[in-house]
Amino acid sequence: MEELCGLDEIASLPGLEEATPDVVGAVLEEAAKVAGEVLAPINQQGDVQGSVWSDGKVTTPDGWKDAYATFIAGGWNGAVNEPEWGGMGLPWLVNAAVQEMIHSANMAFALCPMLTQGAIEAITLNGSEELKQRFLPKMVSGEWTGTMNLTEPQAGSDLSAVRSRAERADGHYLISGQKIFITYGDHDLTDNIIHLVLARCPDAPPGVKGISLFVVPKFILDDNGAPGELNDVQCVSIEHKLGIHGSPTAVLSFGDKGGAVGYLVGEENRGLEYMFVMMNLERLVVGIQGLGISERAYQQAVSYARERVQGQPVGTKGERLPIIHHPNIRRKLLAMRAEIEAMRAVAFAAARASDLYDRHPDAAVQAFNKARLELLTPIVKGWCTERSVELTSIGVQVHGGMGYIEETGASQHFRDARITPIYEGTTAIQANDLVGRKIIRDKGQTVRALLDEMRGLESALASNRDDQASAAALSAALMAGIADASSVVDWLLDAAGRDQRLPLVAANYVLLLFGTLIGGHEMARAALAAGRRLAAGEGDPAFLTAKITTARYYAEHVMPRIAGFTRAIIDGSATVLALDTELL
Ligand SMILES: Cc1cc2nc3c(=O)[nH]c(=O)nc-3n(C[C@H](O)[C@H](O)[C@H](O)COP(=O)(O)OP(=O)(O)OC[C@H]3O[C@@H](n4cnc5c(N)ncnc54)[C@H](O)[C@@H]3O)c2cc1C
Numbered sequence: 001m002e003e004l005c006g007l008d009e010i011a012s013l014p015g016l017e018e019a020t021p022d023v024v025g026a027v028l029e030e031a032a033k034v035a036g037e038v039l040a041p042i043n044q045q046g047d048v049q050g051s052v053w054s055d056g057k058v059t060t061p062d063g064w065k066d067a068y069a070t071f072i073a074g075g076w077n078g079a080v081n082e083p084e085w086g087g088m089g090l091p092w093l094v095n096a097a098v099q100e101m102i103h104s105a106n107m108a109f110a111l112c113p114m115l116t117q118g119a120i121e122a123i124t125l126n127g128s129e130e131l132k133q134r135f136l137p138k139m140v141s142g143e144w145t146g147t148m149n150l151t152e153p154q155a156g157s158d159l160s161a162v163r164s165r166a167e168r169a170d171g172h173y174l175i176s177g178q179k180i181f182i183t184y185g186d187h188d189l190t191d192n193i194i195h196l197v198l199a200r201c202p203d204a205p206p207g208v209k210g211i212s213l214f215v216v217p218k219f220i221l222d223d224n225g226a227p228g229e230l231n232d233v234q235c236v237s238i239e240h241k242l243g244i245h246g247s248p249t250a251v252l253s254f255g256d257k258g259g260a261v262g263y264l265v266g267e268e269n270r271g272l273e274y275m276f277v278m279m280n281l282e283r284l285v286v287g288i289q290g291l292g293i294s295e296r297a298y299q300q301a302v303s304y305a306r307e308r309v310q311g312q313p314v315g316t317k318g319e320r321l322p323i324i325h326h327p328n329i330r331r332k333l334l335a336m337r338a339e340i341e342a343m344r345a346v347a348f349a350a351a352r353a354s355d356l357y358d359r360h361p362d363a364a365v366q367a368f369n370k371a372r373l374e375l376l377t378p379i380v381k382g383w384c385t386e387r388s389v390e391l392t393s394i395g396v397q398v399h400g401g402m403g404y405i406e407e408t409g410a411s412q413h414f415r416d417a418r419i420t421p422i423y424e425g426t427t428a429i430q431a432n433d434l435v436g437r438k439i440i441r442d443k444g445q446t447v448r449a450l451l452d453e454m455r456g457l458e459s460a461l462a463s464n465r466d467d468q469a470s471a472a473a474l475s476a477a478l479m480a481g482i483a484d485a486s487s488v489v490d491w492l493l494d495a496a497g498r499d500q501r502l503p504l505v506a507a508n509y510v511l512l513l514f515g516t517l518i519g520g521h522e523m524a525r526a527a528l529a530a531g532r533r534l535a536a537g538e539g540d541p542a543f544l545t546a547k548i549t550t551a552r553y554y555a556e557h558v559m560p561r562i563a564g565f566t567r568a569i570i571d572g573s574a575t576v577l578a579l580d581t582e583l584l
Helices: 007-011 021-049 064-073 092-105 107-126 129-141 271-307 327-359 363-398 410-417 427-440 445-455 457-462 468-498 501-535 541-558 561-578
Strands: 052-054 057-059 145-149 165-168 173-183 193-199 212-217 219-221 227-230 233-238 249-254 260-264
Touching: 007 021, 007 327, 021 064, 021 092, 021 107, 021 410, 052 233, 057 233, 064 107, 092 107, 092 271, 092 327, 107 129, 107 145, 107 173, 107 193, 107 212, 107 271, 129 212, 145 173, 145 271, 173 193, 173 212, 193 271, 212 219, 212 271, 271 327, 271 363, 271 410, 327 363, 327 501, 327 541, 363 410, 363 427, 363 445, 363 501, 427 445, 427 468, 427 501, 445 457, 445 468, 445 501, 457 468, 457 501, 468 501, 468 541, 468 561, 501 541, 501 561
Parallel strands: 145 193
Antiparallel strands: 052 057, 165 173, 173 249, 173 260, 193 212, 212 260, 219 227, 233 249
16 A cells, blocks of 8 residues: 555545554554454354345344444444545545455455445435435444345346336335345345335436436335335345355345335436446445455465375475475465455555545546546456456365365355356456447547556666566566557457457457556566565565565466467457357
């Protein structure tokens, strides 16, 4: 945060002055305690027991209620929210680290506050003063949770197909329809749940331009603002699924008895636009979820590898030793560690851009960071989550057979990770957004500015005297990666003019390429900073030396993937279209 994300600069932004390094350190220590001592211990129990539906009611696993009470008592639910509404007012940069810890500790649990945050965001940005006053204080404190109701059986990636209805009534709307896959759509943690629901008014235009956003509380508030009468919304069932068993994924039926009372957010027919503003932050957090679950898998793999004795590793004195001494296991652990560090650096860079966009007094700096955040969001979401599936799988592999059986918990991380590239927009949807809206639409301007910025590191690497060998490896990988990325941008702009399908064939590779490259750039910056601190005799030498080695590993083992993506994109995209769909 200090070296790569300019914590000082973030703490000088209006409203964030309290985020000094000391305060941030103390906040992270406290968050680590909640994550490590309250949330992590109930993670496996939550997986085994799962949330259970019975008679229209959902019961969360043992320990969930107490953990939730402790979590909100610490103020963590409103970590980034304005103090005006009872929040802590932390920068997003710091919140990114808090989110990583809580998702690492217990992803199924952390989804509940994550969705509440999304709902808070939607009301804060576009809700009327009355909606804010009625709902925000209790949602920020965590007394009530929030949900996001987008998906319907026929409307998944394509939300233009949403059919839920909203009839105008006296001072409110009556909502009806079925929503599926609603995370924490029902539970027993709080005495009210505030659903944010996409629906159409009767005379709305078809498609995305006819969707509105509504606040639909589970219990309608009485005159004192307390939960009163049960609204016309029922949890019909919850899903059985591969992972995140503790998180209830609900089917909700609205309006079986005539219509659920709902309140319009903002203006009619602008719901999807509002939802997208909020979804962008959720996408960042889901990317951080991928990071957190990978970190959890890594920590567990390292500790298992230190304990499990098997064979006599080559290069040792013929003793039976823990598997961490086998060169192959060392490589696996370093592979996990290096990519996780790169993912963290990119996710935090996006969080930094979010703070600068939100709060910087200079409009030009704001605009630059808006574009940067918009570019990085699909990358953080898509790349960190795709990699989490692979990295948690390596975690299973390090455990051998003990990883495949459930006892150690390694397989839970792998199963939990698998949802992350699917919800909040699948990787394909992120990749389409990246190539279409973020690269082709502005003719590559934003992405080229980023590539130029990265090129600027070459001279710093070349003049680095502290660790010549590492600097040379980092520089070679980075410059080759930038050159490849640049030719991919040229190709995308050209291919879009020839056949609009070509950039979409290439999209997933483009996303992985940019994640890998931006990660490599951050790792090179980290290595330089670590070298500087080592030379100055500052900081923890073990941490700094490890940083340089992971950066070098990343340059030598991970960055070469960029050349493969580039060849597949430029030489191979047309081949995908050559095979008729009938033949697939
Ligand atoms: C555990 C869980 C929790 C969830 N929580 C919520 C929630 O709280 N609220 C909510 O509203 N929804 C939630 N969802 C729904 C989730 O967001 C959707 O499942 C997701 O957006 C994908 O939609 P779909 O399942 O209909 O898949 P589809 O849209 O049918 O996609 C199927 C495949 O086609 C691909 N595809 C579709 N369109 C395109 C395209 N244009 N270009 C390229 N490829 C495409 C997809 O990438 C995917 O591989 C949740 C889902 C799950 C499983």
